[in-house]
Amino acid sequence: MKHLFFGGVHPKYNKEMSTGVTEFKTITPRQVVIPMQQHIGAPCTPLVKVGDKVKWGQKIGDGEGLCVPVHASVSGTVIAIEKRPHPTLGTVLAVVIENDYQDTAITSALPETDEDILHAIREAGIVGMGGAAFPGNAKALAAMGNVDVLIANACECEPYITADDSLLRTEPEHVLEGMMILEKILHPKRVVLAVEDNKKEAIEKIYAISAQYPQIEIRILPTRYPQGAEKQLIQSVTGREVLPGKLPVSVGCAVFNVSTFAAIYRAVRLGMPLTQRIVTISGEAIAKPQNFIVRIGTPFHDLVEAAGGLNDKTERVISGGPMMGMAQSDLSVPVIKATNSILCLLKDKNGAAENPVCLRCGKCVNACPMLLQPLYLYRYVNAKRLDQLEKLNLMDCMECGCCSFTCPGKLPLVETFRIGKKMLKEAKAK
Secondary structure, eight states: OOOOOSOOBOOOOOGGGTSSOOSOEEEOOSEEEEESOOSSSSOOEEOOOTTOEEOBTOEEEEOSSSOOOEEOSSOEEEEEEEEEEETTTEEEEEEEEEEOSOOOBOOOOOOOSHHHHHHHHHHTTOBOTTTTOOBHHHHHHHHTTTOSEEEEEOOOOSSSOOHHHHHHHHOHHHHHHHHHHHHHHHOOSEEEEEEETTOHHHHHHHHHHGGGOTTEEEEEEOOOBTTTSHHHHHHHHHOOOOOTTOOGGGGTEEEEEHHHHHHHHHHHHHOOOSOEEEEEEESTTBSSOEEEEEETTOBHHHHHHHTTOBOTTEEEEEESOTTTOEEOSOTTOBOOTTOOEEEEEEGGGTOOOSSOOOOOOOHHHHHOTTOOOHHHHHHHHHTTOHHHHHHTTGGGOOOOOHHHHHOTTOOOHHHHHHHHHHHHHHHHHO
């Protein structure tokens, strides 16, 4: 039975740009910059000092509460502990390591019990790698005894991005093994790998090994953005709707990105912490779009150089995709655990307008997958009507960009809603 979520759009996906290169290059930078804040929750405190020698995989930062550690992604020497640019948080404290190119590694003991597995997931520094960066162990712990459906999110619905697609085309067994690890501790009734139908080669690779995993159900979904969002994916797979302000666990579901499952496999079965990931670098402004295996902490400019450099008419470099990504003003920012793409666009691909105006057409309302009213939210943010913003559930906006995509007046809707959310948070803090 098919379940459709409300709204959504069909942008040009442009995924073929980065899938032509089938062999991944591994980027080994001269220096890595490891931010102490790469997850939702409390930042880490450095566990090393300037001058220390570190090994690849060594824990170099940790903290209390909702926090997961960070690890050295190369072996070498700590040359600085200072505030550095971050792709989404401005500037944060970071550990800078000079690479000795020896890759002297450290691994962890393999877990045995369910409690050991949760501890291993935390100690490996695993977070949601689809962009949310929520600590993986906390999400799994909240799901224990509360969910009957475990979903692997392989939709990767944003245009240009093919990091998860590439993972499934090259190492699908790592994803499925990671799913079975969480199945062992969560005991759901259904285990589902959901993938959109525009990833044909990945689907073939999954089916080629699926007989080894009879517990896993493969669901091929029609391509539509933002199907990869948790609430929309849950509705597509199960028909269940997550109410405003609620989490997936409230309807008995847990959703993890496929790259997160692969990281769980490497942590639990191989004793390897999260120190690298696949990153797509694509767009009309980059010379050689492709996917790289990238060490966490690698500066963006190293990837740009490895992909042949930028076009002279480059207008914008984005961390993430064109719909939800963040534009970067400094290419010294490092790849973090949630970085799945670096997108380089020409000016004519930006779609901005000098004089945006609301035409009262209502297209944004029809496109919003969260059933919000973007045209009124836009007016109320500009009027600073916090009472109306709360009444119309602004905080439920997931900033997917569907409203901006459909707006013929080119209003900066998502940017305005971010301002409105900040206003509401500040008002509540007071």
